[in-house]
Amino acid sequence: MIECQNLCKKYGRFPAVHNLNLTVRQGTVFGLVGENGAGKTTTLSMLATLTPPTSGKAYVNGFEISRHPQEVRRSVSYMPDSFGVYDDLSAKEYLEFYADCYGVPPAVARQRVGALLAWVNLEKHRDVYVNALSRGMQQRLEIARCLMHDPHVLILDEPSSGLDPRSRLEMREVLHQLRQLGKTILISSHILYELSEIADEIGIMRGGDLAAVAAVNALLEHSNAHRHLLITGNAAPDEWERVLRNDARVVDVHFVQGGVEVMYGGTLEQQAELMRTILDAGIVIYQFAERPTDIEALFLRLTDRTVTR
Numbered sequence: 338m339i340e341c342q343n344l345c346k347k348y349g350r351f352p353a354v355h356n357l358n359l360t361v362r363q364g365t366v367f368g369l370v371g372e373n374g375a376g377k378t379t380t381l382s383m384l385a386t387l388t389p390p391t392s393g394k395a396y397v398n399g400f401e402i403s404r405h406p407q408e409v410r411r412s413v414s415y416m417p418d419s420f421g422v423y424d425d426l427s428a429k430e431y432l433e434f435y436a437d438c439y440g441v442p443p444a445v446a447r448q449r450v451g452a453l454l455a456w457v458n459l460e461k462h463r464d465v466y467v468n469a470l471s472r473g474m475q476q477r478l479e480i481a482r483c484l485m486h487d488p489h490v491l492i493l494d495e496p497s498s499g500l501d502p503r504s505r506l507e508m509r510e511v512l513h514q515l516r517q518l519g520k521t522i523l524i525s526s527h528i529l530y531e532l533s534e535i536a537d538e539i540g541i542m543r544g545g546d547l548a549a550v551a552a553v554n555a556l557l558e559h560s561n562a563h564r565h566l567l568i569t570g571n572a573a574p575d576e577w578e579r580v581l582r583n584d585a586r587v588v589d590v591h592f593v594q595g596g597v598e599v600m601y602g603g604t605l606e607q608q609a610e611l612m613r614t615i616l617d618a619g620i621v622i623y624q625f626a627e628r629p630t631d632i633e634a635l636f637l638r639l640t641d642r643t644v645t646r
């Protein structure tokens with residue numbers, strides 16, 4: 338449904354996106370994660386036909402973006418990372434305006450405006466001017482706007498950026514619902530954890546390259562199967578090593594100040610046994626704590642072999 342083949346964008350001599358090869362299967366959600374300047378916005382903007390590529394090809398809904406931009410625009414909705422709103426339109430008028438731009442028949446538009454406002458929880462704000470809505474509400478209205486012409490493909494650039502925690506939660510709800518619609522979605526974020534909740538696959542961009550791609554299921558299975566433990570005590574590194582080496586469920590050991598960080602692949606009962614083994618070895622335990630999995634580190638470890646650079 339979306340396919341990029343060696344897609345490149347240079348600004349002058351600067352390669353913002355470099356030989357990008359990416360496939361988003363029909364009806365799936367692909368999350369693009371990366372730091373500021375990684376090339377996410379440039380990629381999404383090329384796929385939305387707003388930025389012409391320097392070289393390479395990309396197909397959206399079967400249409401090549403440079404050769405058939407009009408057809409691509411009809412099949413796609415693009416939500417930019419920053420957008421201007423029309424000050425003197427209410428939320429309802431804003432959606433009606435876009436329906437008109439896209440040639441949605443008035444009767445369909447009337448029904449859709451009501452349904453979408455309810456869907457993004459803005460029914461009560463239908464007559465409020467767009468510039469009087471909070472940023473979170475404006476972002477949700479943008480999602481509704483994106484659905485006005487019932488596109489096959491959605492391209493969303495950081496829909497949660499700049500939102501306070503409560504608005505982020507509300508946006509998260511909307512994105513979860515969006516996933517249920519079965520559309521093909523390409524969504525970007527700085528935060529990998531956020532994307533892992535809604536995406537089927539995740540790609541990480543660095544310096545204009547798609548550095549790695551992983552299926553979210555594989556990430557979650559791995560993070561469920563492994564616990565990240567912080568154990569501190571009065572042992573020297575070689576003592577930790579000796580004790581931990583005897584437990585086959587210890588996958589990885591990393592020495593830290595006063596102890597070790599352990600990637601552990603056993604059950605909770607086996608984890609308790611590990612604690613007993615450490616105590617039996619005469620080590621005084623100061624701390625034995627489970628830490629949240631660093632999903633970014635896990636992603637990089639799992640995809641180590643798939644780096645395309």
Ligand SMILES: Nc1ncnc2c1ncn2[C@@H]1O[C@H](COP(=O)(O)OP(=O)(O)OP(=O)(O)O)[C@@H](O)[C@H]1O
Nearest residue numbers: 348351353371372373374375376377378379380418
């Ligand atoms: N119009 C432009 N002219 C020159 N350089 C540009 C232009 N647009 C983007 N760039 C540069 O291209 C690189 C990629 O930018 P891009 O906006 O695609 O990154 P991003 O991953 O979306 O970052 P952010 O999360 O900050 O939006 C950056 O180094 C940026 O400075």
